[in-house]
Amino acid sequence: MQQIPTFLAGPVLMEPQTFRDERGFFLETFRSNVLAEQFGISDSFVQDNHSRSTRGVLRGMHFQFDPPAAKLVRCARGAITDVLVDMRPESESFGAWEAYELDDENMRLLYVPAGFAHGFCVLSEVADVIYKQTAYWAPGADKGFTPVDPGVGIEWPIAVEDMIVSDRDRFAPRLAEVETGLHIA
Numbered sequence: 001m002q003q004i005p006t007f008l009a010g011p012v013l014m015e016p017q018t019f020r021d022e023r024g025f026f027l028e029t030f031r032s033n034v035l036a037e038q039f040g041i042s043d044s045f046v047q048d049n050h051s052r053s054t055r056g057v058l059r060g061m062h063f064q065f066d067p068p069a070a071k072l073v074r075c076a077r078g079a080i081t082d083v084l085v086d087m088r089p090e091s092e093s094f095g096a097w098e099a100y101e102l103d104d105e106n107m108r109l110l111y112v113p114a115g116f117a118h119g120f121c122v123l124s125e126v127a128d129v130i131y132k133q134t135a136y137w138a139p140g141a142d143k144g145f146t147p148v149d150p151g152v153g154i155e156w157p158i159a160v161e162d163m164i165v166s167d168r169d170r171f172a173p174r175l176a177e178v179e180t181g182l183h184i185a
Helices: 032-039
Strands: 002-004 012-015 019-021 024-026 047-054 057-064 071-077 079-086 097-103 109-112 116-122 126-133 142-144
Touching (some): 047 057, 057 079, 071 079, 071 097, 071 116, 079 109, 079 126, 097 109
Antiparallel strands (some): 002 012, 012 109, 019 024, 047 126, 071 109, 071 126, 079 097
16 A cells, blocks of 8 residues: 655545456455554544445535544545545644545545544545544534635535535534634543
8 A cells, every 4th residue: 555645744645556357356445554554543443434425415524523533534436526624723734625536446545633624525426435433423523614614715626506515514614613612632
């Protein structure tokens, strides 16, 4: 597995070795000893999630600080633009974002450390996004801010008027409104 450089400190973008032939392909999508030895990721993952979305669906920007949740994300079917925003109050890059292309061709995995908001936009007709979490989802702890916050300025690959966004995400507060009191437990 090889690491692909990222602008933000903390996230790890990985491209696994894929073995392809006339039958299809094979790859390892999770191996804890490789994550620990090669990338320094020794988190224990406790929950797997799977979402299916159609073209133009935007999910995010979500984060969970108490209990803190890191994620290991991959797009098993289709293509997405995956976006992270640094939510660590003490970080020099607080509020900065970075986008990554994840799809069923490059098979990349993205490690999202605790302290980052996460969201994605579907580029293909359909996309299956599968991710592991280091903490159980907790309804009261699941937070977010609007993915079209002009103060953050994420450049999504689809025009705002063409996005399919849940009411929860569309009417979420801006980052500046949730910034006060951010604390990773």
